[in-house]
Amino acid sequence: MKKQLFFACIILSIVFSSCKKEENKKEESPAETEAIKNSFKVTLTATVTVDDNFQLYYSQNDYEAPYQEDNSVWVAVKASDKPQDIVFILPEDVLPNYIRIDFGTNEKQKEIIIQNFKMNYFSKSFEAKGSLFFNYFIPNDCITILEKNKAVVQNIKSTDGRYDPLFYSEKALYDQIQLLIK
Template identity: 55%
Template sequence: MKIRLFLVGLFASLSLISCKNSEEKAQDSTIAQETKPTNAFRVTLTAIIPNDDSFQLYYNQDGYEAPYKEENSIWKEMKGNTTPQDIVFDLPEDVIPSYLRLDFGTNENQKEVTIRNIKIEYLNKKFEARDGQFFNYFIPNESIKSTDKVTGKVVLGKKPDNSYDPLFYSEKALYDEIQKLLK
């Protein structure tokens, strides 16, 4: 009887250890899948956004003068926060952008945003522009009232026609950096 009880206990212990190892292997596999490189570009804007807002990234593959199309854009809803947060845009797989356009929201009560960093990743390569370096790669439209290249602060407002549409277009300098990621 004692031998049978011992064997049952031993079998139960081995089963539990085996199940635990299987769970750990499954978790390791999930982590590996989340971190493995894909053929997708990722654009991450790190910014202080005081009020809730919606941000939009447009991408084009047809050159600087080509229009930006709604079907080539990604929306992100953001909660207001006084600390920096990441706005992550994952482009569709195999899309290689030439130029980008960042729309800084639809909330007219958003008076300013502070840019801390923009990072573009493709496969295992990345490009980053911190704080004021952002302005070396992006041009504001008329809804951007002022920019501070030292602090990264962007003051938002309305255009002369009273419309609210703050955004930045990428310049050739960013196109050149994107090309480096492809090599």
Template identity: 40%
Template sequence: MKKSILLLFALSLSLLVSCKDENAVEKTEEQAKKNVKVTVSALVKVDDDFQLFFREEDNITTPFEEGNSLWTKVTASDKPQNIEFTLPENVLPNYLRLDLGKNEGQQPVVISGMKIEFLDKKIEINTSTFFETYFVHNNSIEIKDKSTGEVITKKDENGTYDPVFNSGENLKFELQKMYR
């Protein structure tokens, strides 16, 4: 009889512990979803480091700050790849800035789209809307072909190499809708 009670107690305890572990896993997954994730689909033929700046402030003229940015290594490939940036938890940016690397020897880059995810919502940006609706480029980027997304990175007229795409008001409105 004592063995049966002990066996029943041990079984109950193991079920209780396993249920507790499942809840911990669910909470961890739920917490991970509170991050905004930005995925850029691009063909990059030379190794480089891409940087994504983010700004929560609702003023388009406020400069981006290095402390509000993420770097990721991009390995050269002859095939398009997903370049991912996961923002810190509870950071909900109004503006983004994508820097296409530091490598002045970069070959033409092909941007085929971008996806921005938060919780169960997402914004999918195709090639044409990337260039025509959501992002503007600086003088270190030359758009070779908007329809294919091919861009050339170069030094600007002052000899500075800093190829940048800045988001504008259109993306801000879409981001704010996504956060609701």
């Protein structure tokens, strides 16, 4: 009798928690879906083998102070031995001039292999596959390029002990962004 009551309680708690999860799911309205579709989107396809958080900063004019936290988008990255899309969707009506991609906060991160970099805005897109990424971005002193032709990088601490691996966009990327947004 006690076993049956115990199992009945477990089943009921599963059913009620499942129902509650369904209630908490928010469906996107058509307007929200359209806003996302029309937002500036950056996709970095990379193999990241340790859980991490990547961040994309953007500046909207040429004379903006250093990148601001308010002008950034975070994406949680789950570890995988396979390439995955790390997608940054900028807020509606934000058109960047320059971007910076921070390659994580996890100091235990292993080698990262960059397969592709892509930007989309409405029906226009720009893509840089593999090592072409380095034509548009410059690493800081917390990133070492291990194999340039295979686009393999390693996050490291700087000589002063700082861990902040990132890539700044080059003028060439600025030019590509301008082609997308005009």
